[in-house]
Amino acid sequence: MACRSVISSSLHMTNSIAIKGVLSFAPNPPLLHRVPKAVTFVSFCSSTKPLTKSFQVRSVASTTEAASGFDEMVSGTKRKYYMLGGKGGVGKTSCAASLAVKFANNGHPTLVVSTDPAHSLSDSFAQDLTGGALVPVEGPDYPLFALEINPEKSREEFRNAAQKNGGTGVKDFMDGMGLGMIADQLGELKLGELLDSPPPGLDEAIAISKVMQFLESPEYSMFSRIVFDTAPTGHTLRLLSLPDFLDASIGKILKLRQKIASATSAIKSVFGKEETQQNASDKLEKLRERMIKVRDLFRDTDSTEFVIVTIPTVMAVSESSRLSASLKKENVPVKRLIVNQILPPSTSDCKFCAMKRKDQMRALDIIQNDPGLSSLLMIQAPLVDVEIRGVPALRFLGDIIWK
Numbered sequence: 001m002a003c004r005s006v007i008s009s010s011l012h013m014t015n016s017i018a019i020k021g022v023l024s025f026a027p028n029p030p031l032l033h034r035v036p037k038a039v040t041f042v043s044f045c046s047s048t049k050p051l052t053k054s055f056q057v058r059s060v061a062s063t064t065e066a067a068s069g070f071d072e073m074v075s076g077t078k079r080k081y082y083m084l085g086g087k088g089g090v091g092k093t094s095c096a097a098s099l100a101v102k103f104a105n106n107g108h109p110t111l112v113v114s115t116d117p118a119h120s121l122s123d124s125f126a127q128d129l130t131g132g133a134l135v136p137v138e139g140p141d142y143p144l145f146a147l148e149i150n151p152e153k154s155r156e157e158f159r160n161a162a163q164k165n166g167g168t169g170v171k172d173f174m175d176g177m178g179l180g181m182i183a184d185q186l187g188e189l190k191l192g193e194l195l196d197s198p199p200p201g202l203d204e205a206i207a208i209s210k211v212m213q214f215l216e217s218p219e220y221s222m223f224s225r226i227v228f229d230t231a232p233t234g235h236t237l238r239l240l241s242l243p244d245f246l247d248a249s250i251g252k253i254l255k256l257r258q259k260i261a262s263a264t265s266a267i268k269s270v271f272g273k274e275e276t277q278q279n280a281s282d283k284l285e286k287l288r289e290r291m292i293k294v295r296d297l298f299r300d301t302d303s304t305e306f307v308i309v310t311i312p313t314v315m316a317v318s319e320s321s322r323l324s325a326s327l328k329k330e331n332v333p334v335k336r337l338i339v340n341q342i343l344p345p346s347t348s349d350c351k352f353c354a355m356k357r358k359d360q361m362r363a364l365d366i367i368q369n370d371p372g373l374s375s376l377l378m379i380q381a382p383l384v385d386v387e388i389r390g391v392p393a394l395r396f397l398g399d400i401i402w403k
């Protein structure tokens with residue numbers, strides 16, 4: 001038996017076999033402006049009797065009834081950061097992009113940033129957003145810009161600054177001056193090694209610190225909402241401890257540099273390198289400051305929230321449970337859990353759908369019994385039958401998720 005149970009956009013439906021209900025969203029009070037929107041829920045199964053309208057609307061409502069608390073997310077003009085993260089492929093980019101569109105359509109000049117080395121923002125918005133610079137996204141009512149950070153390029157900048165001060169460049173320099181003991185201390189920092197074969201998460205740490213650098217510049221001051229589409233869980237977890245590690249490493253290098261400054265200044269002035277070293281030192285100090293800002297930003301309950309995205313499978317939920325525990329341990333504020341791609345209701349399932357639904361129920365059950373996950377506000381997002389690409393599709397998804 002062929003069976004379909006879908007939720008579809010009125011923008012999308014051309015061959016609606018059985019449109020069962022139209023639910024008009026009662027929009028939340030706008031910050032500046034909001035366009036009312038109607039979304040059509042469709043459910044049909046080719047060989048079974050059609051669903052009744054009342055069942056349809058009631059069932060869909062049960063899928064989406066838990067409000068995301070968007071009112072709270074959208075209120076206020078003070079800048080807020082939202083970081084969306086989870087296992088690979090669960091829909092982080094779609095959820096992040098739909099949130100960014102929703103903020104922009106509610107009056108917030110918004111920036112959506114991808115720090116995932118495998119960017120998919122361009123695919124999600126169906127626009128070319130590559131290039132490592134601010135790119136305007138066409139479509140939303142208020143300004144929405146996207147930024148895909150190039151981790152390779154950022155890492156190269158970091159490497160250059162570090163090498164001049166504490167990496168192999170300085171080590172060789174000091175070896176040459178008979179300061180081997182200090183050089184050994186430098187070896188302990190393992191910074192050169194770190195940069196040569198960076199662990200997962202370093203790229204992301206550097207990418208986010210790059211964003212911090214951008215945010216200090218005046219052209220970024222307009223953004224009141226900043227949404228991060230982060231790299232998959234493993235990277236994010238390592239990222240949380242990296243700023244501390246890097247901060248300590250850079251701090252040690254700077255201290256060391258001060259110690260040897262007097263010993264080397266005469267030699268450096270002979271070789272005319274004083275100015276270059278000072279510039280590099282300033283750069284490193286700035287990077288260190290940014291790392292501290294990144295660390296503080298991740299833990300600032302007033303302005304930042306990490307939203308966990310998952311799907312209803314045992315594997316994804318287990319990973320989300322670990323992520324939630326780690327975020328808690330690191331004092332990163334988490335309030336919401338999106339369970340994405342939930343099968344919409346249907347009176348009659350094919351064998352495949354019935355099995356899938358049972359699996360999903362089991363995964364939802366695990367969430368309810370998980371001490372960390374169950375304490376979060378669960379937002380259930382349905383599996384839709386459109387590919388989430390382009391602003392209209394993101395707006396459609398956003399209106400379902402962010403209520």
Ligand SMILES: Nc1ncnc2c1ncn2[C@@H]1O[C@H](COP(=O)(O)OP(=O)(O)OP(=O)(O)O)[C@@H](O)[C@H]1O
Pocket residue numbers: 087088089090091092093094095116118120232340341342381382383384385386387388389
């Ligand atoms: N609720 C949904 N219904 C239907 N398709 C969805 C839904 N959410 C996401 N998708 C689709 O799933 C695919 C993966 O989504 P997305 O790129 O957002 O995931 P991701 O977690 O960011 O992936 P990655 O870890 O690879 O960056 C995309 O094709 C997207 O259109």
